[in-house]
Amino acid sequence: MRKNLFLLEELQQLDLKIDGCNGERQSLLDQMAELDRQVEEARLLVDAKRGELALLEEEKQGLEASLATEEENIARSEVRQKEIKTQKEYQAVAKEISAARKLKGELEEQILQKTGQAEELAAEITAREADLASLEENMGTRKGEIQEGLGRIDRELAADLVSKETTTKAIPANLVKRYQALREKRQGIAVVEAREGNCSGCNMNLPPQLFNSLYRSENLVLCPHCQRMLLLRQDVQ
Incomplete structure (x- = not known):
């Protein structure tokens, strides 16, 4: 029995070492998964900001189209105003021109705001893209180190599993x-x-x-x- 107990102790040391290797291996895999998560999160954020910028540009284009329409309306009204014969009609057209010019000013202000927001967002996207590129580069280096660690652990595990199999065969199965x-x-x-x-x-x-x-x-x-x-x-x- 004494010999078997010493063999069991040897088996236990191997099992503990294997447990430790498996724990270390899982830790490295978790680190790799966390790196992927961080990069994916940064990538999704950049994509979201690009979507915001595209929406801003679309809204800006809509405002610019409305502005062009108002400018055409003003131009037509000004031409028509010169041909009007009665005071009443003249005042009505003048009122239309005034309202159109007011709307034009509001549209120009909105376009200016959208332009400023788009510029800020574009700058933010540029900065986040640089951060993402740096993160991807660092991730590549870190993943290489993790892969080396995984390779080392796998080699140790393979050797320990062979030793465990040999030791286990030398001990009665019931024990x-x-x-x-x-x-x-x-x-x-x-x-x-x-x-x-x-x-x-x-x-x-x-x-x-x-x-x-x-x-x-x-x-x-x-x-x-x-x-x-x-x-x-x-x-x-």
């Missing part, structure tokens, strides 16, 4: 099954040392008779408190 069940229940730690009368897994005192039975190494001994497998290093005791 491996029990070890795996304990690992799931005890945060990955199924085999612990018994030291100075205590379980190093839960730090509880072990009954003297149980502790003494570890020296015989005949049967599997579990901690009565945490149920972990107890291993005694006699050269240390």
Whole structure:
């Protein structure tokens, strides 16, 4: 049993190392996903601003078309005004011209506002495009580093999985099954040392008779408190 316990401890060290590699691997994958998210968010923001600018330009063009129409109306009314014979008709046309000129002024003001807004938005888009380009460049560098890290981890995992398979085959299947069940229940730690009368897994005192039975190494001994497998290093005791 002692030999099997040492093999289980070796298996546990491999499992813990594999757990750590998988955790590190997932962390790198999460970092890569976050980089993609940041770039996509920046790209969507630039696209949204471009959409705003296109809408502004469309509104501005509509105002300019309305302005051109009013200018034509004014010009026609001014020509017609020169041909009018009666005072009443003259005043009516003059009133039309005045209203058209007022609307023209309002349209010009609105066009000026739209022009200013478009210029500000265009400047913002230029700045955000520069930020996006910088982010994409930095992301490319960081992704390269992450890929290198993933490659290293994958190589380590491949070697550890081979070692795990070899070690597992050297242990009775029923013992491996029990070890795996304990690992799931005890945060990955199924085999612990018994030291100075205590379980190093839960730090509880072990009954003297149980502790003494570890020296015989005949049967599997579990901690009565945490149920972990107890291993005694006699050269240390």
